[in-house]
Amino acid sequence: MEAILLNFFQWMWGPYWEPIWAYIAPIWPAVWTLLKIVAIIAPLMLCVAYLTFWERKIIGWMQVRIGPNRVGPWGLLQPIADGMKLFFKEVVIPSQADKQLFILAPILSIAPALAAWAVIPFFEGGVLANIDAGVLYLLAVSSMGVYGIIIAGWASNSKYPLLGAMRSAAQMVSYEVAMGLALVTVLMVSGSLNLTEIVLAQNKNHVPVMNFLTWNWLPLFPLFLVYLISGVAELNRAPFDVVEGESEIVAGHMVEYSGMAFAMFFLAEYANMILVAAMTALFFFGGWLSPVSFLPDSALWLFAKMAAVLFFFLWIRATFPRYRYDQIMRLGWKVFVPITLLWIPVVGIWMMSPWSLWT
Amino acid sequence: MELKTILFYLFSAILLFAALRVITARNPVHAVLYLVFTFFNTAALWLLLGAEFLAIALIMVYVGAVMVLFLFVVMMLDINIDRLRQGFWSYLPFGATIGLLMVAEMALVLSSEYFSTASFPDHPISASVSNTKELGRLIFTDYVYPFELASVILLVAIIAAVMLTLRHRTDTKHLDPSKQIAVKASDRLRIVQMSVEKPVTDCAPKEVLT
Numbered sequence: 332m333e334a335i336l337l338n339f340f341q342w343m344w345g346p347y348w349e350p351i352w353a354y355i356a357p358i359w360p361a362v363w364t365l366l367k368i369v370a371i372i373a374p375l376m377l378c379v380a381y382l383t384f385w386e387r388k389i390i391g392w393m394q395v396r397i398g399p400n401r402v403g404p405w406g407l408l409q410p411i412a413d414g415m416k417l418f419f420k421e422v423v424i425p426s427q428a429d430k431q432l433f434i435l436a437p438i439l440s441i442a443p444a445l446a447a448w449a450v451i452p453f454f455e456g457g458v459l460a461n462i463d464a465g466v467l468y469l470l471a472v473s474s475m476g477v478y479g480i481i482i483a484g485w486a487s488n489s490k491y492p493l494l495g496a497m498r499s500a501a502q503m504v505s506y507e508v509a510m511g512l513a514l515v516t517v518l519m520v521s522g523s524l525n526l527t528e529i530v531l532a533q534n535k536n537h538v539p540v541m542n543f544l545t546w547n548w549l550p551l552f553p554l555f556l557v558y559l560i561s562g563v564a565e566l567n568r569a570p571f572d573v574v575e576g577e578s579e580i581v582a583g584h585m586v587e588y589s590g591m592a593f594a595m596f597f598l599a600e601y602a603n604m605i606l607v608a609a610m611t612a613l614f615f616f617g618g619w620l621s622p623v624s625f626l627p628d629s630a631l632w633l634f635a636k637m638a639a640v641l642f643f644f645l646w647i648r649a650t651f652p653r654y655r656y657d658q659i660m661r662l663g664w665k666v667f668v669p670i671t672l673l674w675i676p677v678v679g680i681w682m683m684s685p686w687s688l689w690t
Numbered sequence: 691m692e693l694k695t696i697l698f699y700l701f702s703a704i705l706l707f708a709a710l711r712v713i714t715a716r717n718p719v720h721a722v723l724y725l726v727f728t729f730f731n732t733a734a735l736w737l738l739l740g741a742e743f744l745a746i747a748l749i750m751v752y753v754g755a756v757m758v759l760f761l762f763v764v765m766m767l768d769i770n771i772d773r774l775r776q777g778f779w780s781y782l783p784f785g786a787t788i789g790l791l792m793v794a795e796m797a798l799v800l801s802s803e804y805f806s807t808a809s810f811p812d813h814p815i816s817a818s819v820s821n822t823k824e825l826g827r828l829i830f831t832d833y834v835y836p837f838e839l840a841s842v843i844l845l846v847a848i849i850a851a852v853m854l855t856l857r858h859r860t861d862t863k864h865l866d867p868s869k870q871i872a873v874k875a876s877d878r879l880r881i882v883q884m885s886v887e888k889p890v891t892d893c894a895p896k897e898v899l900t
Binding site: 429475503 | 717742
């Protein structure tokens with residue numbers, strides 16, 4: 332990839348390339364990394380835009396409506412129009428707000444959502460930073476997203492945002508526990524914290540042809556469910572969207588935000604959705620591995636799996652009513668944490684038994 | 691100067707500035723956020739030392755969980771900053787004495803034989819060795835008893851914290867979700883069959899005017 336790009340430059344600049352390269356060569360690793368970051372973030376932002384469109388369409392169809400269909404063919408330009416509108420709107424800062432923190436909050440919520448993508452492998456070797464502690468990095472970075480919400484709620488100096496911030500602080504910390512514990516078993520069976528190795532560890536093929544039966548989702552099915560539901564709760568999405576809770580606290584931490592500052596929260600939420608979908612695909616659905624043995628492995632499989640998980644998120648949003656807050660806490664602490672704690676020794680004994688799938 | 695050294699001094703300078711702001715910031719929420727910032731820079735310094743597991747664990751545990759709850763509590767407090775600053779000078783000698791004592795203790799500990807770099811076993815860490823794997827192996831082999839002891843102490847702390855806050859109040863409107871789920875429509879609602887209008891019996895006209 333790198334060589335192709337350099338050859339292209341050489342062809343484009345001809346004899347001038349040598350002196351230019353003399354300047355670029357010392358900083359080339361940094362430039363190359365930046366190019367890779369752009370290659371990840373730019374399509375991600377496009378996906379975020381069209382995820383909002385897809386969400387509105389799907390929920391529309393599920394509720395026997397048409398959904399957005401005015402801007403462009405089949406309404407396809409709707410997210411562009413929405414983005415433009417938000418971009419040109421004024422960012423109103425309330426006079427009693429803590430101005431620095433008010434501006435810092437949207438940045439703090441979108442930065443972790445983008446930074447987490449550094450360790451996501453798209454195919455074998457197709458990863459920006461192939462670090463050993465990849466899973467830990469993901470957990471650490473995604474746990475920082477809550478700061479954006481809390482700081483937004485407090486800095487707005489208003490009642491509903493503060494209530495939203497309080498709700499989100501308790502909810503996100505609670506579900507992180509269940510999510511982390513569910514991932515412990517995935518780490519046990521893969522024997523690594525590296526995301527590439529976790530995916531390759533699922534490539535066991537105990538069942539002929541149907542490779543997808545040996546991916547983690549089937550042997551670790553209860554934990555897969557716990558992880559998926561905790562993921563939805565961590566995203567603050569329906570049916571766990573008490574943080575925003577339109578009918579109770581208007582929009583929670585986002586009440587006082589307008590224009591691009593509001594759009595940043597929105598971008599962060601959808602970027603996080605895609606991230607959790609990618610994590611679910613990597614941990615439980617074998618990442619880029621092909622579901623059947625006669626088709627080749629490809630990054631397209633990963634995207635298909637992510638799309639399926641994303642569709643699931645939209646589906647449950649259209650289906651379920653909002654949880655009551657005390658029931659959210661009960662589900663997190665009294666149901667999910669005991670299930671995961673019980674399942675860790677179960678999987679441990681299974682791994683030591685002669686019937687282990689992960690030798 | 692090597693890039694690593696430049697980064698070390700950069701992170702150290704930011705770390706010291708943030709730590710100073712923790713105790714000088716007027717607003718307690720700002721102080722907590724500076725503390726978060728301090729943790730970040732500490733993690734960056736540990737990364738420079740090649741201890742990536744500890745660095746990420748620091749961010750995950752302290753920044754991701756402990757400080758969130760801390761911030762949660764501090765935001766709920768109604769703190770009058772002016773009243774907090776009253777009597778600063780009268781408390782200063784006492785506070786300064788304790789501070790100096792702590793500095794002296796730290797200096798004694800860090801300058802002792804035990805913590806000098808010479809006392810550490812000389813493990814050349816190769817880049818191919820996974821930090822996390824090595825740490826896990828050490829915890830569960832060489833240091834298994836201290837590790838188990840620490841976990842038991844933490845368990846005792848958890849149980850103590852739960853017992854201290856557990857009160858069986860009788861006046862709460864506590865709901866039992868299993869009962870709520872098991873509820874039937876007939877438990878809450880009685881459907882009565884009744885006709886829309888009263889039966890027309892005695893209001894028929896007795897005679898027709900002619």
